[in-house]
Amino acid sequence: MKKIIITIDGWSSTGKSTLAKQLAKALKYLYVDSGAMYRAITLYFLRNHVDWTDKQDVKKALKQINIEFQTNAKTHTSDVYLNGENVEYVIRDMVVAEKVSEVAAIREVREFAVAQQKRMGEPKGIIMDGRDIGTVVFPHAELKIFMTADSSVRVERRFKEMFDKNPNITIEEVKANLEMRDYIDSHREVSPLRPAKNSISLDNTNLTQKEQFQKAMEWADKKITGT
Numbered sequence: 001m002k003k004i005i006i007t008i009d010g011w012s013s014t015g016k017s018t019l020a021k022q023l024a025k026a027l028k029y030l031y032v033d034s035g036a037m038y039r040a041i042t043l044y045f046l047r048n049h050v051d052w053t054d055k056q057d058v059k060k061a062l063k064q065i066n067i068e069f070q071t072n073a074k075t076h077t078s079d080v081y082l083n084g085e086n087v088e089y090v091i092r093d094m095v096v097a098e099k100v101s102e103v104a105a106i107r108e109v110r111e112f113a114v115a116q117q118k119r120m121g122e123p124k125g126i127i128m129d130g131r132d133i134g135t136v137v138f139p140h141a142e143l144k145i146f147m148t149a150d151s152s153v154r155v156e157r158r159f160k161e162m163f164d165k166n167p168n169i170t171i172e173e174v175k176a177n178l179e180m181r182d183y184i185d186s187h188r189e190v191s192p193l194r195p196a197k198n199s200i201s202l203d204n205t206n207l208t209q210k211e212q213f214q215k216a217m218e219w220a221d222k223k224i225t226g227t
């Protein structure tokens with residue numbers, strides 16, 4: 001069967017990774033969370049006190065970073081590894097969330113991540129989610145989805161997710177972080193968040209996970225079978 005590339009971009013907390021994982025499982029495709037790469041780089045910068053306003057420091061640091069994805073036998077999805085350490089859990093921390101958009105706006109950081117993302121897509125049969133996957137990483141992907149949802153719904157979703165890990169977190173903190181990331185991600189000079197040409201918009205404010213999955217599967221089937 002023909003293998004395609006599916007890109008899922010959109011605003012923070014619109015459920016991109018949930019949909020990407022469902023599609024990857026159903027189609028037996030590789031799922032890559034590109035945001036995890038930017039989060040892992042941010043974690044490295046924070047731990048190693050990299051001054052990311054200094055281009056030379058950034059370039060030097062990137063040479064020390066190796067990012068890999070490995071399948072987790074329990075969850076059956078892929079975990080991100082930073083220099084051999086599984087950082088899938090720690091990169092979701094608020095400390096990283098507060099800085100990741102700043103780091104992801106740096107040209108050198110994006111070039112580093114995008115080069116690796118393009119290599120991962122060469123064999124096709126891949127679903128990647130992020131902010132610039134349909135516009136920059138795979139502009140020729142067969143299926144491009146752009147996800148949106150009302151901001152109050154997104155805040156609520158992210159709050160529930162974060163609260164499980166950190167019961168001290170407040171809804172105001174989560175809202176402020178989401179708004180800040182949306183702003184930086186869509187206003188940066190390099191690869192700002194935009195719907196890609198030929199992308200299909202998916203607003204899931206009033207959709208269940210099952211409903212949105214069914215819609216996306218129909219689109220994917222059409223592209224795979226050419227109907």
Ligand code: DC
Nearest residue numbers: 034035038100101104130131132181
């Ligand atoms: O999807 P996420 O929330 O884990 O992404 C973390 C940050 O990384 C997000 O604020 C924007 C950035 N990002 C990006 O700039 N480009 C991507 N392809 C993926 C994520």
